[in-house]
Amino acid sequence: MIHTIFSFRRLRINSLTLTFICVQDQLQNCKAFSQLQFEELVIQNAPCLEKLIPLYFECGLQVSVISAPRLRTLGFLTDWGDHSTKLVFGSTVIQGLRANSLTTAVHTVKILAVNVNILSLDNLLDMMRFFPCLEKLHVKSWSSGEKNLWHHKHRDLLRCLDIRLRTVVLETYLGSWSQVNFAKFFVLNARVLESMTFHVEASLYDEEFLAEQRGKLQLGNKASRDAQFHFTTGTSLEAVWETKHLSDLNLNDPFLCR
Numbered sequence: 001m002i003h004t005i006f007s008f009r010r011l012r013i014n015s016l017t018l019t020f021i022c023v024q025d026q027l028q029n030c031k032a033f034s035q036l037q038f039e040e041l042v043i044q045n046a047p048c049l050e051k052l053i054p055l056y057f058e059c060g061l062q063v064s065v066i067s068a069p070r071l072r073t074l075g076f077l078t079d080w081g082d083h084s085t086k087l088v089f090g091s092t093v094i095q096g097l098r099a100n101s102l103t104t105a106v107h108t109v110k111i112l113a114v115n116v117n118i119l120s121l122d123n124l125l126d127m128m129r130f131f132p133c134l135e136k137l138h139v140k141s142w143s144s145g146e147k148n149l150w151h152h153k154h155r156d157l158l159r160c161l162d163i164r165l166r167t168v169v170l171e172t173y174l175g176s177w178s179q180v181n182f183a184k185f186f187v188l189n190a191r192v193l194e195s196m197t198f199h200v201e202a203s204l205y206d207e208e209f210l211a212e213q214r215g216k217l218q219l220g221n222k223a224s225r226d227a228q229f230h231f232t233t234g235t236s237l238e239a240v241w242e243t244k245h246l247s248d249l250n251l252n253d254p255f256l257c258r
Contacts, residue, residue, distance in 0.1 A: 012042040024055035062086040075113025097123035113138035121148040138255045140171035148181040173198040193224040
């Protein structure tokens with residue numbers, strides 16, 4: 001784990017044995033230290049790398065992956081303006097959660113975590129096309145923003161999109177229509193979904209709220225017969241933000257509480 005980086009802008013990784021990289025920088029007012037700010041992580045050659053976890057960066061971070069054929073877990077991707085993540089896979093550049101093109105795809109990534117300012121189903125669908133074998137999705141959102149209406153907009157897409165998601169975790173769930181429509185897309189279309197967890201703000205969590213949400217989400221019309229839906233308080237991501245050692249994380253899925 002690399003924490004709070006000074007003195008160089010780029011780190012290049014060449015390792016035949018490294019399996020897990022977690023890098024974090026919580027330097028405040030990074031522009032005052034622009035000559036020292038870490039800007040880019042380059043995965044040059046890492047044949048055993050399975051987990052790549054760039055956490056919060058005050059001035060954003062570019063992650064360039066040249067060769068990581070076993071990469072399975074990735075996050076957090078962010079779209080927070082100056083704090084946003086720039087991810088480069090070959091000729092594909094993903095800024096925040098927007099891809100310049102989807103001419104290539106990364107089939108090894110199974111677990112993805114995103115921390116977004118504005119919840120956008122369109123952007124997440126782009127990520128699912130780029131990572132077509134995705135099985136677990138963790139989403140933390142702060143602003144409703146888009147309505148995320150999809151019934152007519154993505155009607156043609158649903159005929160060809162193979163949704164392989166088995167687990168979806170929604171953090172900071174407030175029950176806004178943006179969040180409801182986003183979640184309902186997976187409720188009604190993810191045919192192999194096994195679990196969807198809603199981390200609800202504690203001030204909203206009561207039986208009336210839960211009953212209302214179950215109705216809005218149309219859980220009775222779920223596409224996957226085996227899907228289970230869980231409403232809980234708190235968050236599973238705080239431990240990730242605060243971790244100082246990789247041993248503190250769940251090694252199967254670093255974005256879940258241990």
